[in-house]
Amino acid sequence: MKTSIILFLLIMVGAVKSYRILVIFPMESGSHYILGSAVARTLVEAGHDVTLVSPFEQKNPPKNGTWRDVVLPGLMHNDDNDIEFNFMDMESMSPFLMIPMLNMMGDMITRNTLEHKNFQKMLNSNAHFDAIILEQFNNDALKVLAHHYKAPLILFSSLGANSWFNPLIGNPSPPSYIPEPLMPYTSDMTFWQRLENFVFAVLSELSRQLIFFPAQNRIMKEFFPDVPDLSILNYNTSLVFVNSHESTNQPVPRVPNMVDIGGYHINPPKELPKDLKEFMDNATEGVVYFSLGSNVQPSQMSDSMRRHILVALGKLKQKVLWKWDEDTIPGKPDNVRLSKWFPQQDILAHRNTKLFITHSGLLSTIETVYFGVPILAFPVFGDQKLNAAFAVGNGIGLSLSIFQLTEEKLSDALREIINNPKYKENVKRRSKLMHDRPVKPKDLLVYWTEFVIRHKGAPHLQVAALDLPWYRYLLLDVIAFLAVSSVLFVVLFCFIIRKICCSKEANPIEFDFMDMESMSPFLMIPLLNMMGDIITRNMLRHQNFQKLLNSNEHFDAIILEQFNNDGLKVLAHHYKAPLILFSSIGANSWFNPLIGNPSPPSYIPEPLMPYTSDMTFWQRLENFVFAVLSELNRQLIFFPAQNRIMKGFFPDVPDLSILNYNTSLVFVNSHESTNQPVPRVPNMVDIGGYHINPPKELPKDLKEFMDNATEGVVYFSLGSNVQPSQMSDSMRRHILVALGKLKQKVLWKWDEDTIPGKPDNVRLSKWFPQQDILAHRNTKLFITHSGLLSTIETVYFGVPILAIPVFSDQKLNAAFAVGNGIGLSLSISRLTEEKLSDALREIINNPKYNENVKRRSKLMNDRPVKPKDLLVYWTEFVIRHKGAPHLQVAALDLPWYRYLLLDVIAFLAVSSVLLVVLFCFIIRKICCSKEKSKQKVKKN
Secondary structure, three states, X not given: OOHHHHHHHHHHHHOOOOOEEEEEOOOOOHHHHHHHHHHHHHHHHOOOEEEEEEOOOOOOOOOOOEEEEEEOOOOOOOOOOOOOOOHHHHOOOOHHHHHHHHHHHHHHHHHHHHHOHHHHHHHOOOXXXXXXXXXOOOOHHHHHHHHHXXXXXXXXXXXXXXXXXXXXXXXXXXXXXXOOOOOOOOOOOXXXXXXXXXXXXXXXXHHHHHHHHHHHHHHHHHHOOOOOOHHHHOOOEEEEEEOOOOOOOOOOOEOOOEEEOOOOOOOOOOOOOXXXXXXXXXXXXXXXXXXXXXOOOHHHOOHHHHHHHHHHHHOOOOEEEEEOOOOOOOOOOOOEEEEOOOOHHHHHXXXXXXXXXXXXXXXXXXXXXXXXXXXXXXXXXXXXXXXXHHHHHOOOEEEOOHHHOOHHHHHHHHHHHHHOHHHHHHHHHHHHHHHOOXXXXXXXXXXXXXHHHHOOOOHHXXXXXXXXXXXXXXXXXXXXXXXXXXOHHHHHHHHHXXXXXXXXXXXXXXXXXXXXXXXXXXXXXXXXXXHXXXXXXHHHHOHHHHHHHOOOOOOOOEXXXXXXXXXXXXXXXXXXXXXXXXXXXXOOOOOHHHHOOOOOOOOOOOOOOOOOOOOOHHHHHHXXXXXXXXXXXXXXXXXXXXXXXXXXXXXXOOOHHHHOOOEXXXXXXXXXXXXXXXXXXXXXXXXXXXXXXXXXXXXXXXXXXXXOOOOOEEEEEOOOOOOHHHOOHHHHHHHHHHHHOOOOEEEEEOOOOOOOOOOOOEEEEOOOOHHHHHOOOOEEEEEEOOOHHHHHHHHHHOOOEEEOOOOOOHHXXXXXXXXXXXXXXXXXXXXXXXXXXXXXXXXXXXXXXXXXXXXXXXXXXXXXXXHHHHHHHHHHHHHHOOOOHHHOOHHHHOOHHHHOOHHHHHHHHHHHHHHHHHHHXXXXXXXXXXXHHHHHHHHO
8 A cells, every 4th residue: 555545544534533723823924924824724624623823814714624813913013112124134134133133023022922912812712722833933932822721832943943942852953063043054164154153052042041031931921920930831842843854954863753844835836817827838938036035025125236136137038027015116127027926836836937036035945946946045134044055055046145236246147047957957856855755744744733632742752851951961960070080991991892802703602692681781892893793704705695796686775784784884885776774773872973863872871771861870971981982992993893804805995984974874673652762863764663564363272372361361582582491490490480370371482392390371382473462452461571673562562561681772672661661670680489470460460551551552553654664665765866865964074073063162262261361461461550550659
């Protein structure tokens, strides 16, 4: 079944229940209203009851749903202070001066919204809402409405992911390669641009924390005196809809409760009005469309600016449509047609449109890419310079400063874009990317709104970073402790690791995994190194693999499991095919650095650590040290060893230091129902549960065994690596006694034919159809090693677990299961009959474990696209788009010190010291001169 059909059925099922949704877009701007009304219209068309609060009234609401307008005209005006902007004047305004202006604007709009009579009328009514959708635009006090109506809060960002809301949902946004929204830079910033971007980010955040949020809190308390402070309400966001997409915005990390819906407001093209259609159809040389958006009044241009533009447009062979706010322009050329309004999307969709002269607002940028039209950008204010820089950087147009405009510059730019085919080719390529999506953005808007309501705010999507004070998030307490402590441990450890791991040839390894339960994660590092080297070497020299390499086989993509086998990435280079990695565990430090994915060790445990996100100081210390040592080991020991192995078979290929970062996509075997929510870059795709198949009927004897288990069945399996017969006699005896006391029947996956002393209620087998057993209605409990596949399966089918983790990520999975109340965990090396019996009784008899795992099961099954369909779609996507390099974040191009802004911080530190020294010197000189003057006076 096609993904689109599946999605349609999901949307239809989800929309059976009608929800009441309050949508608030208070900005008095045409473009913001377009976005707000599109949100409301999409939800109404999906069958919901929507109330839209905005400064405008909808003239043509949908007829197939319930739409209510709460109209708030005049939000930018009050008796004391009317704001009249000439947006033209803002083109040359410093972004730093925009900070206080936006603060003032935000306070005015927020206050005027809350005190408006129509808004007060709504507040004093008996209205009930199931969700609040609020445009996040300097109006944070309005988040009180989610508390007032006891409804989940969904934010909407009219821009891409940015620092105005990133900190409020714990989304990382490194200023080393992510420009601030008011900065005219791309990700490829010079030192001075990064310095300016960093300083602006710091000052913006200080302004928000010290000035703007306190002011918004005071406004909020005037109208809602008994609510919690904004410092609490600000972080209660369930979801953020982001008006962006990688085809029009820089790829950046995103936490799970951020959803890209850029382009959702675009509708299928309608037929143009008759006169306009004739104008465009008859434009044999094409049409240039010229609009500076809804805020800029072009009649406010200076005479010289207007004259330059008219002369340049008059020279064109093309016809011109110019959105102009007056009836005529003196000196208008014959090829130029004016109007106060044009159906922009329909014009851009016309086959004869050759160029869009635009202010490069995000809506216009999205629309021009959607319809594949090159642009000439005249950015004026806000994020327009950022959008223009992105457009120029991706070769879909050029940009000019409207205040440095001359007829010559404009004519040259027009000729270049119209006559050089590269701009058209580039924007068409971007257009394909925007259209090539697994789910339409409108469907995502509906699905995720309903999802948040269905799951009572979806708190499982919120990252743990929100619970940490800033110094803990940045690990400053841990770093300070380590700075005071000695670094000799690190040096000594690296020395020992190098000694252990640098043998030329490794021998086959036989593991007793039982012995690994009590092994320190730090000792696992050299063991995994050795294991990885053996597997990589043995695979490359295997006769069957060599036979494949020497054949004439061709591949369109390489999918490689990322598990200490990095030397095998050479295959993508060998076959000239894009590389897709597969992680059998969740997002982790084994591949995060290779795709630029942030992974703060302050709340994301390393995969071998038995911790949840709620770590104590000592756990964070251990986690941080392990992360650092693991990365040092990879860079200094493991990768060089893998490079040597690779070069032994492929001597002429680039070094692994290059091949390691050529990953197109990573499939991650995880999902927020079974894994901690963490940030993800765009080329990471969660497909946890893709391996699960619909349950099949059990073999006849096993079916009878389970059907007749009136008290239920306990299923016991320690996975495929652990050999349970290697248990000690005492351990086996403890387990058999505990299982024998159960009323339930037991299925135990055992690697031998029998066990001495086996109770009658226990049935053994070397293999069981695990998924089909977990799907059976009588399965009450799964005793498991808590490997990720078993954890995913038990959650999928809604069965509580008793975890007995042994090695690798199993302790991490067990900690997550315990933390989310779906089971308990026991150490296999410290197992006793009493501990096991107590745990079994608690899980079987306490309904909370079953309720919690059923709730998690609903989360896993409630997805807009099935994970199998995602796997197919994204594999094909990478092949279609030649490796999809547009998904790769710019962090990969930065050396580590630039990514961490250490050069910028060092410059600021040295500058600050010099400034203090200079200041002290000047003060000393002034004081000394005063003292000398006094002495002269005394002598006289």
